Amino acid sequence: MLDKGRLPRHVAIIMDGNGRWAKKQGLSRVKGHNAGMEAMKEIVRASSDLGIQYLTVYAFSTENWKRSQEEVSGIFGLLVKFVKLDLRELDEKNVRVKVLGDYSVIPAAAKKSMDETLETTKDNTGLQFNIALNYGSRAEILRAVNRIQADSLAGKRQGPVDEAEFARYLYTGDENGNVPDPDLIIRTSGEERLSNFLLWQAAYSEFVFTDVLWPDFTPEVYESLLEEYQRRDRRFGGRK
Ligand code: IPE
Ligand code: IPE
Ligand code: MG
16 A cells, blocks of 8 residues: 555656557557657646645657658657647646756747746645656766856856755756756656656665556556565665
């Protein structure tokens, strides 16, 4: 049974397997992403209903530009559809949406919808829903280094950088309300790797992998993985 008093504060999900799901059904990859978007909607809703404070989803990586133009524009088109259609529900549920990653370069229509969503939901105080979009952890770390250097040269900061200050320069830092490190990272579709996701932030995260392909991921599967998390013994290098 899920103990609602011991939920992870921050869950991060690598939503993988849309393409394989589509192939199994004899559908196009974009149809797979559409089904994945529906699954994501349910998981945002479930996270909000459970009272989880932060949910981060890996929606598009800095490496995903290598895919066909048709697939890439399909993914961004679906994103526009999601934020437009579901903005009202997100807002009613008091969800605050944030983007992790450089989304200034995504197609203009998708950027405009995202900007509207961020603006509409910015003062909400419920679940913080982070969408990792054109996100890559190495790019994020280098960006932090370069921003620290720029601030040092401008005289805005000085001296050696410590972990807490470094973290504030990441996408999960000041600009998005200082997101706590993920307690739990879930990856679907049977792959067991990070694929350039939250390398700094995952230092002490628990990992749960499932063979379920992302479009088949339901709130029931989600709850069973949260139960798995609750069976883990987190030690953070200490002894108990
Ligand atoms: C995850 O599904 C979604 C994105 C990476 C955008 P994939 O598209 O990677 O699905 P598979 O791994 O090919 O099955
Ligand atoms: C990771 O999945 C990125 C997202 C889920 C957005 P990929 O399917 O791109 O990762 P690899 O290529 O299998 O490592
Ligand atoms: Mg994949």
